[in-house]
Amino acid sequence: MKAFFKNLIFVCAFSFAVHSGAQVTTIKYFNPAPKGEIPIMAWASIPANELTDTNFMALKEAGININFSFHRFKNLNDVKKLLKLSAKYNIKSIVTCPELKSNPDSAVKILKSCKGLAGYFLVDEPPASDFEKLAEWAEKIKKADSKHLIYLNLFPYFVDPVTFGGTYEDYVEAFINKVALPFVSWDIYPITTAGIKTEWYKNLEIMRTVCMRHNLPFWTFALATPHTTSITYPTPTIEQLRLQLYTGLAYGSQGLQYFTFWCPPRYDRAFDYHEAPISDEGVRTHVYELTRTVNREIQNRAFVFLDGTVEAVNHLGEPLPEGTHPLTTLPKGVDTLYVINGGITVSQINNKGRRFLVLVNRSWEEPADLNLHFSAKAKLIRRDGTETSANLYETLTRIAPGDASIYEILSNK
Template identity: 35%
Template sequence: MRYFALCSCLSLALFCGVGCRSVDGLSARASGADLFPGEDTIPIMSWHCITPKNISVETYQELKDCGFNISFPHTYSFADAKNALDCAAAVGIRTLFMCGELDRSPEEIVPQVMDHPGLAGYHLRDEPHKNDIPALKARNDKIRKIDSRHFTYLNLLPIGATDPFMPYVDYINYCSKEVETPFISYDHYGIVNNQVRGTYYQNLEVFSAEARKLGKPFWAFALTTAHGGYPIPNPAQLKFQMYSNLAYGAQGLQYFTYWNPGTETWDFHDAPILQGGKRTSVYDFVREVNEELQKRNFVFMRSKVISVHHTGKVLPAGTKRLEKLPDMVTKLNTGDKDAVVSVLQKNDTTYLVIVNASIHDFLNLEIDFKPGVTRIRKDGTSVPAEEYCDRFIVPPGECEVFGWKTNAAN
């Protein structure tokens, strides 16, 4: 899933029915929160979650304990894929269904699994190119004709990796319109050689904007398995990726990978779970990050992006500088350091999300508000912002969140 092709696959699916567009352009039934009716739970999927020979109720419970509620195992036979469905259902999560039989004969396979309680949806393809789309459209149509309650999933290429002479925006639109899925997804791993790559935020800018134009939610990734120049992730790097995704409006989060892939081509190492089944420190990093994200889930799920800007001396490529303070904010200064400043709106509440866009340096955030603003802490509790001074020390990759009633500034 990655600029390298590790198998022909991708991720995840929403398990809900087709719905109508809401006023902000997103389909209410297709939003990530609808995976969990009545809740704001963030869909969090493990890519390459458990190898077929290790699929069991015990390993699926371990996956759930790490904070995952969707699994995507690379299962190539129907028997293995069915076993994954059974184990996922047994522990109360769901799985993205994948096997060779589904690719070859969807008309025969879909009726056998469409009512399974462990089913999230159907895998189509990872990182398709333009010439792959006609066949994927045909397969998608066959699946959707039989089962419209579960969804197919297609994960798209990152910026700079698509077909020559096809602009990235055209690629997103062509794939998304030809192969109808309830949300769109892409992977772009932002940390290489312990530095944030120059196109990371540019890709987030373009992809999130196109998702809004299409009226679809989008899902994005963090990298958890080291290889090549991609480092063993620490909590700051994981939070940097996930909070950036959420600040841009992502409605689902994905990790590549959970179980260490067996291929030697890319020297994969130090995944959350090693090939032999033992945990690494990354397992606990991911578990802790997922727990924190879910405690703040009500901020992000079903929220509408009002604006996303950046601060700092030098802006990342493709981003826009913050020129006007959000409502209720009387001061906001990050010095010469880059921060993501996102304004989200949900029902009658406006949220201000500020992400430290450095994976190395602390951010000195000077911020002050009019009365009536709350600070939403990591544990999800809210306290009046006026109880704090006007300076926050934000560690690398971390996020400060504030909220107020949308009409409070009037």
């Protein structure tokens, strides 16, 4: 995230000693969202002074099922109020407050019985040098509560290698091995006014590879709030949101996050944050409606992605994104698949024996045209979750900018 969030990194507050070979408690990952739903999290959500029914209803209506709030949370009482409202609206919250770092054992014992609790937040974008301190902090929380998640968010691929203590893969491996949390989250906002960051797909490839190695799920982000650092990030369109969210899912993401959902307070506006889904006055913006639309269609097709195994991710269309792999063998049940113009991500997902083919247009500006023909019986999975025979359609297929075409391949016969 950006510099204004660095007050979340409690490095200077750590006083934990880490001993080599210390026993690590393992917490098993679970889906904190309602049954059958993909976790969709509002990152930087409702501030402590805005905890109202109206604002929680806004999250609920937008399709947010996981909430992460931290602005102005001064103590446990603020967090308990947050969790009470979370439970009322069947939204789970990841929480943080000063007591969680100063006295984690006591804080967790108070919070762990709250019905609205999803888990506990540690830090945002820690360097590798902090992993041992974080491991000790996480261990204290795990021993007090092994039934809720512990969450932190890692740096993206393109940060200074010194931060990683080696390569980016080394950084992710060290986090998994030392801190031992039940899932991995990292942020990268690929869409800028200058185009797509070339590192985005490489970051996805590395994260997928490492998480598969450890049998861990990962969560990905979409940028919902425009701002400016050394890079200008535009106000998102629905095509840009779809591209970020569906690409994450195509690579195997088991949770989606919006940065940010509530606009950062005015005193934190160093980077000109504006036009978030919900303004800092608590008013819904036009971006709110975009997120609501996309969230609904994603949950309509959650059965494709949730708990699925991505067996292969490849790409068609030149130029291939950095770090990716071209499609050289057709998926089973497909006898024709080639791009006429544009480029697509090709994901093959096995979900409890059901085989899905997910094609994502890599451009948020232009449609992708391709020839697609199935040798097997196949279904087209529409945005509303309904299904129809894909064999009824012509082979010429157009995927709208940033969009995904999703199919279930029923047999190889």
